[in-house]
Amino acid sequence: MSADTVAGGMPETSRSHMAVATEEGTSCILETRGVRKSFGGVVAVEDVSITVPAGHIVGLIGPNGAGKSTLLSILAGAQVPDAGSIWFLGEEISRQNPVKRARKGLTRTFQLSGDLPRLTVLENLLLAAPDQSGEHLWAALVGKRLWKRQEEALVIRARALLNRFDMRKHEDAYVNELSGGQRRLVEIMRSLMANPRLLLLDEPFAGVNPSLSRRIESHLIDLRADGLTMVLVEHELGVVERCCDPVVVMAMGHVIAEGTMGDVRTRGEVLDAYLAG
Ligand SMILES: Nc1ncnc2c1ncn2[C@@H]1O[C@H](COP(=O)(O)OP(=O)(O)OP(=O)(O)O)[C@@H](O)[C@H]1O
Ligand SMILES: [Mg+2]
The missing domain is CATH 3.40.50.300 (P-loop containing nucleotide triphosphate hydrolases)
Known part of the structure; x- marks a missing residue:
């Protein structure tokens, strides 16, 4: 880097x-x-x-x-x-x-599990942002994909991380399509969305x-x-x-x-x- x-x-x-x-x-x-x-x-x-x-x-x-x-x-x-x-x-x-x-x-990485693999890489990152894991964003993601308008600042942050980890080209991939190592990268990027110390x-x-x-x-x-x-x-x-x-x-x-x-x-x-x- x-x-x-x-x-x-x-x-x-x-x-x-x-x-x-x-x-x-x-x-x-x-x-x-x-x-x-x-x-x-x-x-x-x-x-x-x-x-x-x-x-x-x-x-x-x-x-x-x-x-x-x-x-x-x-x-x-x-x-x-x-x-x-x-x-x-x-x-x-x-x-x-x-x-x-x-x-x-103070945060830790979480293994991707449950229904998160049915979301794209970018959606996984957006969902991990602090105070964004509530029903509102979940509904937006799973429902009408409203994040494109509503969550622009978060999308910018998520894309900066995706660029940094050389994963931008995978942002629309579903997590269950990724290799084990790429999933680990998504887990790390998800935790970084919280801006930890x-x-x-x-x-x-x-x-x-x-x-x-x-x-x-x-x-x-x-x-x-x-x-x-x-x-x-x-x-x-x-x-x-x-x-x-x-x-x-x-x-x-x-x-x-x-x-x-x-x-x-x-x-x-x-x-x-x-x-x-
Ligand atoms: N939720 C739990 N219920 C019962 N016992 C547990 C639980 N979590 C951990 N243990 C026990 O506590 C001990 C420490 O487990 P821990 O998972 O913290 O070890 P670890 O150092 O992470 O091991 P590993 O390198 O295999 O991941 C083990 O004997 C484990 O069986
Ligand atoms: Mg252990």
Whole structure:
């Protein structure tokens, strides 16, 4: 992504991302303190205290069942922790629902599911815009396709994203006609329609071929260059090594190591957890 494309394609988004690191002068955009979550007898997340520095991609890794997705759901507000607190941009958000968190700039990607594949790529993006997911837009989309007149500003934003992700030519395609990797791109673009400051990504490379994986990876690095902060759950450690710093390692609900990928990959407790997992 060239600087020109960023500046010309998405000026508003870029500026708002930059604001996190500069105007607010905060080095830590999100913090958890002693977060715990159990499901019946299974403790999925136990005493997790992490900090997410602004302008970084924090890697969240660990063996299957370590608690990574549960922690991400808790950060997004989709799961309520049994204990502990979550702080975003200096404010406690532990009791806020996902919509409120998203309005503040904390959002996560969602897998495309249900009836969304029966909408076009562009319609999927429009539906993801904040405060546009109500019945009005839904009716407009599914019914008379009134968005062409009513939602012009949103269409401009969506097309800027489509250009940025080289998906403009697919804007009228139905999502169920896309490849797995293109669907992942739509999921990321949908979350960017909310103009987030912190984006939570759970395995965005799953089911994606290597060349598109590299493309998604470079998009994430470009977004970070614009100042967007991310937490990335990923099993492919090569990707984590290239994109993420710091890396948080979880096993059996606990954070067992933090540091650069180079640091944590040689730590005995991390090797043991992966072997056990
Ligand atoms: N809704 C749920 N109900 C019951 N148990 C759950 C639920 N969600 C997660 N768990 C359990 O909590 C533990 C952590 O699961 P989680 O999905 O967070 O792990 P993960 O690190 O994301 O694993 P993976 O790498 O396989 O995606 C697992 O033992 C899982 O079975
Ligand atoms: Mg998971």
